Amino acid sequence: MLRLNGLRKRFGELTAVDGIDLEVRPGETLGLLGPNGAGTSTTIKLALGALTPDAGSVELAGLGAPTDPRVRRRLGYAPQDLAIYEELSADENLRFFARLQGLRGPELARAVDAAIDVAGLAERRRDPARGYSGGMKRRLNLACATVHGPTLLLLDEPTVGVDPHSRNHLFDAIEALAAGGTTVVYTTHYMEEAERLCDRVAIVDHGRLLACDTVAALLHAHGGRPVVEVELAETPPPGTSLPGPVVDGCLRFVVDEPEMALAELRAKGLSWRSLRVQRADLETVFLDLTGRSLRDA
Ligand SMILES: Nc1ncnc2c1ncn2[C@@H]1O[C@H](COP(=O)(O)OP(=O)(O)OP(=O)(O)O)[C@@H](O)[C@H]1O
Ligand SMILES: [Mg+2]
Incomplete structure:
Protein backbone atom coordinates (compact mmCIF):
# COMPACT_ATOMS: atom_id res chain seq x y z
CA MET A 1 0.00 0.00 0.00
CA LEU A 2 2.78 2.37 0.94
CA ARG A 3 6.44 1.80 0.39
CA LEU A 4 9.22 4.03 1.69
CA ASN A 5 12.52 3.41 -0.04
CA GLY A 6 15.70 4.68 1.61
CA LEU A 7 14.00 7.89 2.75
CA ARG A 8 16.29 10.61 4.02
CA LYS A 9 15.53 14.13 5.17
CA ARG A 10 17.83 16.73 6.65
CA PHE A 11 17.07 20.06 8.24
CA GLY A 12 20.37 21.94 8.07
CA GLU A 13 22.87 19.92 10.07
CA LEU A 14 20.26 17.66 11.54
CA THR A 15 19.32 14.38 9.86
CA ALA A 16 15.69 13.87 10.90
CA VAL A 17 15.09 10.78 8.75
CA ASP A 18 18.14 8.69 8.11
CA GLY A 19 17.43 6.01 5.51
CA ILE A 20 14.02 4.51 6.26
CA ASP A 21 12.84 1.49 4.28
CA LEU A 22 9.34 0.40 5.14
CA GLU A 23 6.46 -1.36 3.47
CA VAL A 24 2.94 -0.87 4.79
CA ARG A 25 0.66 -3.72 3.73
CA PRO A 26 -2.90 -3.18 2.53
CA GLY A 27 -5.39 -3.23 5.39
CA GLU A 28 -2.87 -3.31 8.22
CA THR A 29 -2.48 -0.86 11.07
CA LEU A 30 1.17 -0.06 11.40
CA GLY A 31 2.56 1.87 14.36
CA LEU A 32 5.59 4.13 14.23
CA LEU A 33 6.83 4.11 17.80
CA GLY A 34 9.67 6.35 18.89
CA PRO A 35 10.73 8.87 21.51
CA ASN A 36 10.42 12.66 21.02
CA GLY A 37 12.34 13.82 17.99
CA ALA A 38 12.76 10.30 16.55
CA GLY A 39 11.59 11.51 13.15
CA THR A 40 8.12 9.97 13.02
CA SER A 41 6.30 13.18 12.02
CA THR A 42 8.88 13.90 9.34
CA THR A 43 8.45 10.34 8.01
CA ILE A 44 4.67 10.80 7.83
CA LYS A 45 5.06 14.17 6.06
CA LEU A 46 7.41 12.58 3.52
CA ALA A 47 4.95 9.71 2.99
CA LEU A 48 2.18 12.17 2.28
CA GLY A 49 4.23 14.31 -0.05
CA ALA A 50 4.10 17.38 2.21
CA LEU A 51 7.91 17.26 2.44
CA THR A 52 10.30 16.32 -0.33
CA PRO A 53 12.94 13.76 0.61
CA ASP A 54 16.65 14.51 0.12
CA ALA A 55 17.06 10.91 -0.97
CA GLY A 56 14.82 7.92 -1.48
CA SER A 57 11.26 7.68 -2.72
CA VAL A 58 7.66 7.08 -1.71
CA GLU A 59 5.41 4.70 -3.64
CA LEU A 60 1.72 4.33 -3.10
CA ALA A 61 0.95 0.96 -4.61
CA GLY A 62 -1.37 1.27 -7.54
CA LEU A 63 -2.02 4.93 -6.83
CA GLY A 64 1.09 6.84 -7.90
CA ALA A 65 3.13 9.54 -6.18
CA PRO A 66 1.59 11.33 -3.18
CA THR A 67 2.07 14.70 -4.89
CA ASP A 68 -0.54 13.79 -7.54
CA PRO A 69 -3.87 15.40 -6.43
CA ARG A 70 -5.86 12.29 -7.45
CA VAL A 71 -3.63 10.20 -5.20
CA ARG A 72 -3.94 12.74 -2.39
CA ARG A 73 -7.69 12.10 -2.32
CA ARG A 74 -7.02 8.50 -1.37
CA LEU A 75 -4.97 9.67 1.61
CA GLY A 76 -6.19 10.97 4.93
CA TYR A 77 -3.85 12.85 7.27
CA ALA A 78 -4.46 13.90 10.85
CA PRO A 79 -1.48 16.06 11.82
CA GLN A 80 0.07 16.15 15.26
CA ASP A 81 -0.72 19.88 15.51
CA LEU A 82 -4.50 20.16 15.27
CA ALA A 83 -5.65 21.15 11.79
CA ILE A 84 -9.16 22.38 12.44
CA TYR A 85 -10.65 25.85 12.21
CA GLU A 86 -11.47 26.96 15.74
CA GLU A 87 -13.99 29.58 14.55
CA LEU A 88 -15.95 26.99 12.59
CA SER A 89 -18.25 24.34 13.99
CA ALA A 90 -17.61 20.60 13.55
CA ASP A 91 -20.17 20.62 10.72
CA GLU A 92 -18.48 23.54 8.94
CA ASN A 93 -15.00 22.07 9.39
CA LEU A 94 -16.11 18.75 7.98
CA ARG A 95 -17.95 20.36 5.05
CA PHE A 96 -14.86 22.40 4.27
CA PHE A 97 -12.51 19.38 4.25
CA ALA A 98 -15.03 17.24 2.35
CA ARG A 99 -15.33 19.94 -0.36
CA LEU A 100 -11.54 20.20 -0.58
CA GLN A 101 -11.51 16.47 -1.26
CA GLY A 102 -14.03 16.90 -4.08
CA LEU A 103 -17.27 15.81 -2.40
CA ARG A 104 -20.47 17.66 -3.34
CA GLY A 105 -24.24 17.58 -2.75
CA PRO A 106 -25.91 14.62 -1.05
CA GLU A 107 -22.64 12.65 -1.04
CA LEU A 108 -21.01 15.45 0.94
CA ALA A 109 -23.93 15.65 3.39
CA ARG A 110 -23.81 11.88 3.98
CA ALA A 111 -20.04 11.94 4.50
CA VAL A 112 -20.32 14.80 7.01
CA ASP A 113 -23.05 13.01 8.98
CA ALA A 114 -21.00 9.81 9.07
CA ALA A 115 -17.90 11.72 10.22
CA ILE A 116 -19.90 13.46 12.97
CA ASP A 117 -20.86 9.99 14.20
CA VAL A 118 -17.24 8.80 14.04
CA ALA A 119 -16.21 11.80 16.14
CA GLY A 120 -19.14 11.42 18.54
CA LEU A 121 -19.90 15.14 18.16
CA ALA A 122 -23.61 15.02 17.27
CA GLU A 123 -24.68 17.21 20.19
CA ARG A 124 -22.05 19.88 19.60
CA ARG A 125 -21.89 19.79 15.81
CA ARG A 126 -23.11 23.36 15.37
CA ASP A 127 -20.95 24.93 18.11
CA PRO A 128 -17.64 26.61 17.21
CA ALA A 129 -14.70 24.25 17.78
CA ARG A 130 -12.94 26.82 19.99
CA GLY A 131 -15.31 25.82 22.82
CA TYR A 132 -14.54 22.10 22.52
CA SER A 133 -12.42 20.14 25.00
CA GLY A 134 -8.98 18.91 23.89
CA GLY A 135 -10.44 15.45 23.35
CA MET A 136 -13.31 16.75 21.21
CA LYS A 137 -10.86 18.72 19.05
CA ARG A 138 -8.74 15.58 18.55
CA ARG A 139 -11.86 13.65 17.58
CA LEU A 140 -12.76 16.38 15.08
CA ASN A 141 -9.17 16.37 13.77
CA LEU A 142 -9.52 12.63 13.07
CA ALA A 143 -12.97 13.09 11.50
CA CYS A 144 -11.61 15.79 9.14
CA ALA A 145 -8.91 13.36 8.02
CA THR A 146 -11.40 10.59 7.29
CA VAL A 147 -14.48 12.45 5.97
CA HIS A 148 -13.68 11.56 2.35
CA GLY A 149 -13.18 7.83 3.07
CA PRO A 150 -9.43 7.52 2.43
CA THR A 151 -7.80 4.20 1.58
CA LEU A 152 -4.68 5.08 3.54
CA LEU A 153 -4.89 7.02 6.76
CA LEU A 154 -1.82 8.68 8.28
CA LEU A 155 -2.35 9.58 11.93
CA ASP A 156 0.29 11.57 13.78
CA GLU A 157 -0.18 11.12 17.52
CA PRO A 158 -3.97 11.11 17.28
CA THR A 159 -4.50 10.78 21.02
CA VAL A 160 -2.01 13.29 22.37
CA GLY A 161 -3.35 15.35 25.28
CA VAL A 162 -6.80 13.77 25.49
CA ASP A 163 -8.81 12.47 28.43
CA PRO A 164 -9.41 8.69 28.81
CA HIS A 165 -12.97 8.94 27.46
CA SER A 166 -11.87 10.60 24.23
CA ARG A 167 -8.90 8.28 23.98
CA ASN A 168 -11.19 5.24 24.06
CA HIS A 169 -13.49 6.91 21.58
CA LEU A 170 -10.53 7.53 19.25
CA PHE A 171 -9.35 3.93 19.65
CA ASP A 172 -12.81 2.61 18.79
CA ALA A 173 -13.02 4.92 15.78
CA ILE A 174 -9.60 3.85 14.49
CA GLU A 175 -10.38 0.18 15.07
CA ALA A 176 -13.67 0.59 13.18
CA LEU A 177 -11.86 2.22 10.24
CA ALA A 178 -9.26 -0.55 10.22
CA ALA A 179 -11.99 -3.21 10.40
CA GLY A 180 -13.59 -1.53 7.36
CA GLY A 181 -10.38 -2.11 5.40
CA THR A 182 -8.60 1.25 5.79
CA THR A 183 -4.82 0.97 5.97
CA VAL A 184 -3.58 2.98 8.94
CA VAL A 185 -0.14 4.35 9.80
CA TYR A 186 -0.07 5.60 13.36
CA THR A 187 2.70 7.43 15.21
CA THR A 188 2.80 7.34 18.96
CA HIS A 189 5.08 7.63 22.00
CA TYR A 190 2.83 5.27 23.92
CA MET A 191 3.69 1.61 23.74
CA GLU A 192 0.29 0.68 25.20
CA GLU A 193 -1.39 2.23 22.15
CA ALA A 194 0.93 0.46 19.76
CA GLU A 195 0.30 -2.84 21.54
CA ARG A 196 -3.45 -2.40 21.45
CA LEU A 197 -4.02 -1.04 17.95
CA CYS A 198 -1.23 -2.07 15.67
CA ASP A 199 -0.79 -5.24 13.62
CA ARG A 200 2.88 -4.37 13.31
CA VAL A 201 5.07 -1.86 15.08
CA ASP A 213 7.32 -6.65 13.25
CA THR A 214 4.27 -7.85 15.16
CA VAL A 215 4.37 -7.07 18.87
CA ALA A 216 4.65 -10.81 19.62
CA ALA A 217 7.65 -11.20 17.30
CA LEU A 218 9.35 -8.08 18.72
CA LEU A 219 8.86 -9.37 22.25
CA HIS A 220 10.20 -12.75 21.24
CA ALA A 221 13.28 -11.30 19.53
CA HIS A 222 14.09 -8.44 21.92
CA GLY A 223 12.03 -8.90 25.07
CA GLY A 224 14.09 -11.42 26.97
CA ARG A 225 12.43 -14.00 29.23
CA PRO A 226 9.82 -13.39 31.93
CA VAL A 227 11.14 -12.63 35.44
CA VAL A 228 9.31 -14.21 38.41
CA GLU A 229 9.52 -12.87 41.96
CA VAL A 230 7.96 -14.96 44.73
CA GLU A 231 7.66 -13.66 48.27
CA LEU A 232 7.83 -16.95 50.15
CA ALA A 233 5.52 -17.65 53.10
CA GLU A 234 8.21 -19.73 54.84
CA THR A 235 11.88 -20.45 54.41
CA PRO A 236 12.17 -23.58 52.22
CA PRO A 237 13.57 -26.69 53.96
CA PRO A 238 17.33 -27.04 53.46
CA GLY A 239 18.21 -29.03 50.36
CA THR A 240 15.11 -27.91 48.35
CA SER A 241 16.24 -27.30 44.80
CA LEU A 242 15.10 -23.85 43.66
CA PRO A 243 15.22 -22.16 40.25
CA GLY A 244 16.97 -19.06 41.64
CA PRO A 245 18.38 -17.37 44.74
CA VAL A 246 16.31 -16.36 47.78
CA VAL A 247 17.14 -12.85 48.97
CA ASP A 248 15.26 -11.43 51.98
CA GLY A 249 12.63 -14.15 51.67
CA CYS A 250 12.08 -13.42 47.98
CA LEU A 251 12.83 -16.06 45.36
CA ARG A 252 13.72 -14.55 41.99
CA PHE A 253 14.27 -16.38 38.71
CA VAL A 254 14.00 -16.08 34.95
CA VAL A 255 11.93 -18.66 33.08
CA ASP A 256 10.12 -19.17 29.76
CA GLU A 257 6.97 -20.70 31.27
CA PRO A 258 6.22 -19.01 34.63
CA GLU A 259 2.97 -20.97 35.21
CA MET A 260 4.77 -24.30 34.89
CA ALA A 261 7.62 -23.21 37.16
CA LEU A 262 5.15 -22.05 39.82
CA ALA A 263 3.28 -25.38 39.65
CA GLU A 264 6.60 -27.14 40.26
CA LEU A 265 7.30 -24.94 43.29
CA ARG A 266 3.86 -25.77 44.70
CA ALA A 267 4.52 -29.47 44.14
CA LYS A 268 7.65 -29.03 46.29
CA GLY A 269 5.42 -27.77 49.11
CA LEU A 270 6.32 -24.10 48.78
CA SER A 271 3.71 -21.42 49.34
CA TRP A 272 3.89 -17.66 48.94
CA ARG A 273 2.48 -14.42 50.21
CA SER A 274 2.74 -12.57 46.94
CA LEU A 275 3.92 -13.13 43.44
CA ARG A 276 4.99 -10.99 40.52
CA VAL A 277 5.58 -12.07 36.94
CA GLN A 278 7.28 -9.39 34.92
CA ARG A 279 6.78 -9.96 31.22
CA ALA A 280 8.50 -8.02 28.51
CA ASP A 281 6.65 -5.17 26.81
CA LEU A 282 7.59 -2.77 24.02
CA GLU A 283 9.47 -0.68 26.58
CA THR A 284 11.76 -3.69 27.16
CA VAL A 285 12.14 -4.07 23.40
CA PHE A 286 13.12 -0.41 23.01
CA LEU A 287 15.61 -0.73 25.86
CA ASP A 288 17.11 -3.80 24.24
CA LEU A 289 17.41 -2.06 20.85
CA THR A 290 18.76 1.30 22.03
CA GLY A 291 20.10 0.84 25.55
CA ARG A 292 17.72 3.63 26.63
CA SER A 293 14.23 3.71 28.04
CA LEU A 294 11.46 4.88 25.72
CA ARG A 295 10.05 7.11 28.45
CA ASP A 296 13.37 8.81 29.25
CA ALA A 297 14.77 8.85 25.71
N1 LIG B 1 10.96 22.01 9.75
C1 LIG B 1 11.98 21.67 10.55
N2 LIG B 1 13.08 22.42 10.64
C2 LIG B 1 14.13 22.06 11.42
N3 LIG B 1 14.15 20.94 12.18
C3 LIG B 1 13.08 20.15 12.14
C4 LIG B 1 11.93 20.46 11.32
N4 LIG B 1 11.02 19.47 11.48
C5 LIG B 1 11.55 18.59 12.35
N5 LIG B 1 12.79 18.98 12.75
C6 LIG B 1 13.69 18.26 13.65
O1 LIG B 1 13.81 16.94 13.16
C7 LIG B 1 13.79 15.99 14.23
C8 LIG B 1 12.67 15.02 13.99
O2 LIG B 1 11.47 15.74 14.07
P1 LIG B 1 10.04 15.05 14.03
O3 LIG B 1 9.01 16.12 14.15
O4 LIG B 1 9.96 14.17 12.85
O5 LIG B 1 10.09 14.18 15.34
P2 LIG B 1 8.98 13.25 15.97
O6 LIG B 1 9.49 11.87 15.97
O7 LIG B 1 7.70 13.50 15.31
O8 LIG B 1 8.94 13.72 17.49
P3 LIG B 1 7.87 14.56 18.32
O9 LIG B 1 6.60 14.61 17.57
O10 LIG B 1 7.77 13.86 19.58
O11 LIG B 1 8.48 15.88 18.50
C9 LIG B 1 13.66 16.79 15.49
O12 LIG B 1 14.94 16.96 16.05
C10 LIG B 1 13.08 18.12 15.04
O13 LIG B 1 13.50 19.15 15.89
MG1 LIG C 1 5.95 14.14 15.88
Whole structure:
Protein backbone atom coordinates (compact mmCIF):
# COMPACT_ATOMS: atom_id res chain seq x y z
CA MET A 1 0.00 0.00 0.00
CA LEU A 2 2.78 2.37 0.94
CA ARG A 3 6.44 1.80 0.39
CA LEU A 4 9.22 4.03 1.69
CA ASN A 5 12.52 3.41 -0.04
CA GLY A 6 15.70 4.68 1.61
CA LEU A 7 14.00 7.89 2.75
CA ARG A 8 16.29 10.61 4.02
CA LYS A 9 15.53 14.13 5.17
CA ARG A 10 17.83 16.73 6.65
CA PHE A 11 17.07 20.06 8.24
CA GLY A 12 20.37 21.94 8.07
CA GLU A 13 22.87 19.92 10.07
CA LEU A 14 20.26 17.66 11.54
CA THR A 15 19.32 14.38 9.86
CA ALA A 16 15.69 13.87 10.90
CA VAL A 17 15.09 10.78 8.75
CA ASP A 18 18.14 8.69 8.11
CA GLY A 19 17.43 6.01 5.51
CA ILE A 20 14.02 4.51 6.26
CA ASP A 21 12.84 1.49 4.28
CA LEU A 22 9.34 0.40 5.14
CA GLU A 23 6.46 -1.36 3.47
CA VAL A 24 2.94 -0.87 4.79
CA ARG A 25 0.66 -3.72 3.73
CA PRO A 26 -2.90 -3.18 2.53
CA GLY A 27 -5.39 -3.23 5.39
CA GLU A 28 -2.87 -3.31 8.22
CA THR A 29 -2.48 -0.86 11.07
CA LEU A 30 1.17 -0.06 11.40
CA GLY A 31 2.56 1.87 14.36
CA LEU A 32 5.59 4.13 14.23
CA LEU A 33 6.83 4.11 17.80
CA GLY A 34 9.67 6.35 18.89
CA PRO A 35 10.73 8.87 21.51
CA ASN A 36 10.42 12.66 21.02
CA GLY A 37 12.34 13.82 17.99
CA ALA A 38 12.76 10.30 16.55
CA GLY A 39 11.59 11.51 13.15
CA THR A 40 8.12 9.97 13.02
CA SER A 41 6.30 13.18 12.02
CA THR A 42 8.88 13.90 9.34
CA THR A 43 8.45 10.34 8.01
CA ILE A 44 4.67 10.80 7.83
CA LYS A 45 5.06 14.17 6.06
CA LEU A 46 7.41 12.58 3.52
CA ALA A 47 4.95 9.71 2.99
CA LEU A 48 2.18 12.17 2.28
CA GLY A 49 4.23 14.31 -0.05
CA ALA A 50 4.10 17.38 2.21
CA LEU A 51 7.91 17.26 2.44
CA THR A 52 10.30 16.32 -0.33
CA PRO A 53 12.94 13.76 0.61
CA ASP A 54 16.65 14.51 0.12
CA ALA A 55 17.06 10.91 -0.97
CA GLY A 56 14.82 7.92 -1.48
CA SER A 57 11.26 7.68 -2.72
CA VAL A 58 7.66 7.08 -1.71
CA GLU A 59 5.41 4.70 -3.64
CA LEU A 60 1.72 4.33 -3.10
CA ALA A 61 0.95 0.96 -4.61
CA GLY A 62 -1.37 1.27 -7.54
CA LEU A 63 -2.02 4.93 -6.83
CA GLY A 64 1.09 6.84 -7.90
CA ALA A 65 3.13 9.54 -6.18
CA PRO A 66 1.59 11.33 -3.18
CA THR A 67 2.07 14.70 -4.89
CA ASP A 68 -0.54 13.79 -7.54
CA PRO A 69 -3.87 15.40 -6.43
CA ARG A 70 -5.86 12.29 -7.45
CA VAL A 71 -3.63 10.20 -5.20
CA ARG A 72 -3.94 12.74 -2.39
CA ARG A 73 -7.69 12.10 -2.32
CA ARG A 74 -7.02 8.50 -1.37
CA LEU A 75 -4.97 9.67 1.61
CA GLY A 76 -6.19 10.97 4.93
CA TYR A 77 -3.85 12.85 7.27
CA ALA A 78 -4.46 13.90 10.85
CA PRO A 79 -1.48 16.06 11.82
CA GLN A 80 0.07 16.15 15.26
CA ASP A 81 -0.72 19.88 15.51
CA LEU A 82 -4.50 20.16 15.27
CA ALA A 83 -5.65 21.15 11.79
CA ILE A 84 -9.16 22.38 12.44
CA TYR A 85 -10.65 25.85 12.21
CA GLU A 86 -11.47 26.96 15.74
CA GLU A 87 -13.99 29.58 14.55
CA LEU A 88 -15.95 26.99 12.59
CA SER A 89 -18.25 24.34 13.99
CA ALA A 90 -17.61 20.60 13.55
CA ASP A 91 -20.17 20.62 10.72
CA GLU A 92 -18.48 23.54 8.94
CA ASN A 93 -15.00 22.07 9.39
CA LEU A 94 -16.11 18.75 7.98
CA ARG A 95 -17.95 20.36 5.05
CA PHE A 96 -14.86 22.40 4.27
CA PHE A 97 -12.51 19.38 4.25
CA ALA A 98 -15.03 17.24 2.35
CA ARG A 99 -15.33 19.94 -0.36
CA LEU A 100 -11.54 20.20 -0.58
CA GLN A 101 -11.51 16.47 -1.26
CA GLY A 102 -14.03 16.90 -4.08
CA LEU A 103 -17.27 15.81 -2.40
CA ARG A 104 -20.47 17.66 -3.34
CA GLY A 105 -24.24 17.58 -2.75
CA PRO A 106 -25.91 14.62 -1.05
CA GLU A 107 -22.64 12.65 -1.04
CA LEU A 108 -21.01 15.45 0.94
CA ALA A 109 -23.93 15.65 3.39
CA ARG A 110 -23.81 11.88 3.98
CA ALA A 111 -20.04 11.94 4.50
CA VAL A 112 -20.32 14.80 7.01
CA ASP A 113 -23.05 13.01 8.98
CA ALA A 114 -21.00 9.81 9.07
CA ALA A 115 -17.90 11.72 10.22
CA ILE A 116 -19.90 13.46 12.97
CA ASP A 117 -20.86 9.99 14.20
CA VAL A 118 -17.24 8.80 14.04
CA ALA A 119 -16.21 11.80 16.14
CA GLY A 120 -19.14 11.42 18.54
CA LEU A 121 -19.90 15.14 18.16
CA ALA A 122 -23.61 15.02 17.27
CA GLU A 123 -24.68 17.21 20.19
CA ARG A 124 -22.05 19.88 19.60
CA ARG A 125 -21.89 19.79 15.81
CA ARG A 126 -23.11 23.36 15.37
CA ASP A 127 -20.95 24.93 18.11
CA PRO A 128 -17.64 26.61 17.21
CA ALA A 129 -14.70 24.25 17.78
CA ARG A 130 -12.94 26.82 19.99
CA GLY A 131 -15.31 25.82 22.82
CA TYR A 132 -14.54 22.10 22.52
CA SER A 133 -12.42 20.14 25.00
CA GLY A 134 -8.98 18.91 23.89
CA GLY A 135 -10.44 15.45 23.35
CA MET A 136 -13.31 16.75 21.21
CA LYS A 137 -10.86 18.72 19.05
CA ARG A 138 -8.74 15.58 18.55
CA ARG A 139 -11.86 13.65 17.58
CA LEU A 140 -12.76 16.38 15.08
CA ASN A 141 -9.17 16.37 13.77
CA LEU A 142 -9.52 12.63 13.07
CA ALA A 143 -12.97 13.09 11.50
CA CYS A 144 -11.61 15.79 9.14
CA ALA A 145 -8.91 13.36 8.02
CA THR A 146 -11.40 10.59 7.29
CA VAL A 147 -14.48 12.45 5.97
CA HIS A 148 -13.68 11.56 2.35
CA GLY A 149 -13.18 7.83 3.07
CA PRO A 150 -9.43 7.52 2.43
CA THR A 151 -7.80 4.20 1.58
CA LEU A 152 -4.68 5.08 3.54
CA LEU A 153 -4.89 7.02 6.76
CA LEU A 154 -1.82 8.68 8.28
CA LEU A 155 -2.35 9.58 11.93
CA ASP A 156 0.29 11.57 13.78
CA GLU A 157 -0.18 11.12 17.52
CA PRO A 158 -3.97 11.11 17.28
CA THR A 159 -4.50 10.78 21.02
CA VAL A 160 -2.01 13.29 22.37
CA GLY A 161 -3.35 15.35 25.28
CA VAL A 162 -6.80 13.77 25.49
CA ASP A 163 -8.81 12.47 28.43
CA PRO A 164 -9.41 8.69 28.81
CA HIS A 165 -12.97 8.94 27.46
CA SER A 166 -11.87 10.60 24.23
CA ARG A 167 -8.90 8.28 23.98
CA ASN A 168 -11.19 5.24 24.06
CA HIS A 169 -13.49 6.91 21.58
CA LEU A 170 -10.53 7.53 19.25
CA PHE A 171 -9.35 3.93 19.65
CA ASP A 172 -12.81 2.61 18.79
CA ALA A 173 -13.02 4.92 15.78
CA ILE A 174 -9.60 3.85 14.49
CA GLU A 175 -10.38 0.18 15.07
CA ALA A 176 -13.67 0.59 13.18
CA LEU A 177 -11.86 2.22 10.24
CA ALA A 178 -9.26 -0.55 10.22
CA ALA A 179 -11.99 -3.21 10.40
CA GLY A 180 -13.59 -1.53 7.36
CA GLY A 181 -10.38 -2.11 5.40
CA THR A 182 -8.60 1.25 5.79
CA THR A 183 -4.82 0.97 5.97
CA VAL A 184 -3.58 2.98 8.94
CA VAL A 185 -0.14 4.35 9.80
CA TYR A 186 -0.07 5.60 13.36
CA THR A 187 2.70 7.43 15.21
CA THR A 188 2.80 7.34 18.96
CA HIS A 189 5.08 7.63 22.00
CA TYR A 190 2.83 5.27 23.92
CA MET A 191 3.69 1.61 23.74
CA GLU A 192 0.29 0.68 25.20
CA GLU A 193 -1.39 2.23 22.15
CA ALA A 194 0.93 0.46 19.76
CA GLU A 195 0.30 -2.84 21.54
CA ARG A 196 -3.45 -2.40 21.45
CA LEU A 197 -4.02 -1.04 17.95
CA CYS A 198 -1.23 -2.07 15.67
CA ASP A 199 -0.79 -5.24 13.62
CA ARG A 200 2.88 -4.37 13.31
CA VAL A 201 5.07 -1.86 15.08
CA ALA A 202 8.06 -0.07 13.57
CA ILE A 203 10.50 1.16 16.19
CA VAL A 204 12.17 4.42 15.19
CA ASP A 205 15.04 6.22 16.90
CA HIS A 206 17.27 9.02 15.57
CA GLY A 207 15.59 8.79 12.17
CA ARG A 208 16.36 5.10 11.75
CA LEU A 209 14.08 2.11 11.71
CA LEU A 210 15.46 -0.31 14.28
CA ALA A 211 12.89 -3.08 13.92
CA CYS A 212 9.47 -3.68 12.38
CA ASP A 213 7.32 -6.65 13.25
CA THR A 214 4.27 -7.85 15.16
CA VAL A 215 4.37 -7.07 18.87
CA ALA A 216 4.65 -10.81 19.62
CA ALA A 217 7.65 -11.20 17.30
CA LEU A 218 9.35 -8.08 18.72
CA LEU A 219 8.86 -9.37 22.25
CA HIS A 220 10.20 -12.75 21.24
CA ALA A 221 13.28 -11.30 19.53
CA HIS A 222 14.09 -8.44 21.92
CA GLY A 223 12.03 -8.90 25.07
CA GLY A 224 14.09 -11.42 26.97
CA ARG A 225 12.43 -14.00 29.23
CA PRO A 226 9.82 -13.39 31.93
CA VAL A 227 11.14 -12.63 35.44
CA VAL A 228 9.31 -14.21 38.41
CA GLU A 229 9.52 -12.87 41.96
CA VAL A 230 7.96 -14.96 44.73
CA GLU A 231 7.66 -13.66 48.27
CA LEU A 232 7.83 -16.95 50.15
CA ALA A 233 5.52 -17.65 53.10
CA GLU A 234 8.21 -19.73 54.84
CA THR A 235 11.88 -20.45 54.41
CA PRO A 236 12.17 -23.58 52.22
CA PRO A 237 13.57 -26.69 53.96
CA PRO A 238 17.33 -27.04 53.46
CA GLY A 239 18.21 -29.03 50.36
CA THR A 240 15.11 -27.91 48.35
CA SER A 241 16.24 -27.30 44.80
CA LEU A 242 15.10 -23.85 43.66
CA PRO A 243 15.22 -22.16 40.25
CA GLY A 244 16.97 -19.06 41.64
CA PRO A 245 18.38 -17.37 44.74
CA VAL A 246 16.31 -16.36 47.78
CA VAL A 247 17.14 -12.85 48.97
CA ASP A 248 15.26 -11.43 51.98
CA GLY A 249 12.63 -14.15 51.67
CA CYS A 250 12.08 -13.42 47.98
CA LEU A 251 12.83 -16.06 45.36
CA ARG A 252 13.72 -14.55 41.99
CA PHE A 253 14.27 -16.38 38.71
CA VAL A 254 14.00 -16.08 34.95
CA VAL A 255 11.93 -18.66 33.08
CA ASP A 256 10.12 -19.17 29.76
CA GLU A 257 6.97 -20.70 31.27
CA PRO A 258 6.22 -19.01 34.63
CA GLU A 259 2.97 -20.97 35.21
CA MET A 260 4.77 -24.30 34.89
CA ALA A 261 7.62 -23.21 37.16
CA LEU A 262 5.15 -22.05 39.82
CA ALA A 263 3.28 -25.38 39.65
CA GLU A 264 6.60 -27.14 40.26
CA LEU A 265 7.30 -24.94 43.29
CA ARG A 266 3.86 -25.77 44.70
CA ALA A 267 4.52 -29.47 44.14
CA LYS A 268 7.65 -29.03 46.29
CA GLY A 269 5.42 -27.77 49.11
CA LEU A 270 6.32 -24.10 48.78
CA SER A 271 3.71 -21.42 49.34
CA TRP A 272 3.89 -17.66 48.94
CA ARG A 273 2.48 -14.42 50.21
CA SER A 274 2.74 -12.57 46.94
CA LEU A 275 3.92 -13.13 43.44
CA ARG A 276 4.99 -10.99 40.52
CA VAL A 277 5.58 -12.07 36.94
CA GLN A 278 7.28 -9.39 34.92
CA ARG A 279 6.78 -9.96 31.22
CA ALA A 280 8.50 -8.02 28.51
CA ASP A 281 6.65 -5.17 26.81
CA LEU A 282 7.59 -2.77 24.02
CA GLU A 283 9.47 -0.68 26.58
CA THR A 284 11.76 -3.69 27.16
CA VAL A 285 12.14 -4.07 23.40
CA PHE A 286 13.12 -0.41 23.01
CA LEU A 287 15.61 -0.73 25.86
CA ASP A 288 17.11 -3.80 24.24
CA LEU A 289 17.41 -2.06 20.85
CA THR A 290 18.76 1.30 22.03
CA GLY A 291 20.10 0.84 25.55
CA ARG A 292 17.72 3.63 26.63
CA SER A 293 14.23 3.71 28.04
CA LEU A 294 11.46 4.88 25.72
CA ARG A 295 10.05 7.11 28.45
CA ASP A 296 13.37 8.81 29.25
CA ALA A 297 14.77 8.85 25.71
N1 LIG B 1 10.96 22.01 9.75
C1 LIG B 1 11.98 21.67 10.55
N2 LIG B 1 13.08 22.42 10.64
C2 LIG B 1 14.13 22.06 11.42
N3 LIG B 1 14.15 20.94 12.18
C3 LIG B 1 13.08 20.15 12.14
C4 LIG B 1 11.93 20.46 11.32
N4 LIG B 1 11.02 19.47 11.48
C5 LIG B 1 11.55 18.59 12.35
N5 LIG B 1 12.79 18.98 12.75
C6 LIG B 1 13.69 18.26 13.65
O1 LIG B 1 13.81 16.94 13.16
C7 LIG B 1 13.79 15.99 14.23
C8 LIG B 1 12.67 15.02 13.99
O2 LIG B 1 11.47 15.74 14.07
P1 LIG B 1 10.04 15.05 14.03
O3 LIG B 1 9.01 16.12 14.15
O4 LIG B 1 9.96 14.17 12.85
O5 LIG B 1 10.09 14.18 15.34
P2 LIG B 1 8.98 13.25 15.97
O6 LIG B 1 9.49 11.87 15.97
O7 LIG B 1 7.70 13.50 15.31
O8 LIG B 1 8.94 13.72 17.49
P3 LIG B 1 7.87 14.56 18.32
O9 LIG B 1 6.60 14.61 17.57
O10 LIG B 1 7.77 13.86 19.58
O11 LIG B 1 8.48 15.88 18.50
C9 LIG B 1 13.66 16.79 15.49
O12 LIG B 1 14.94 16.96 16.05
C10 LIG B 1 13.08 18.12 15.04
O13 LIG B 1 13.50 19.15 15.89
MG1 LIG C 1 5.95 14.14 15.88
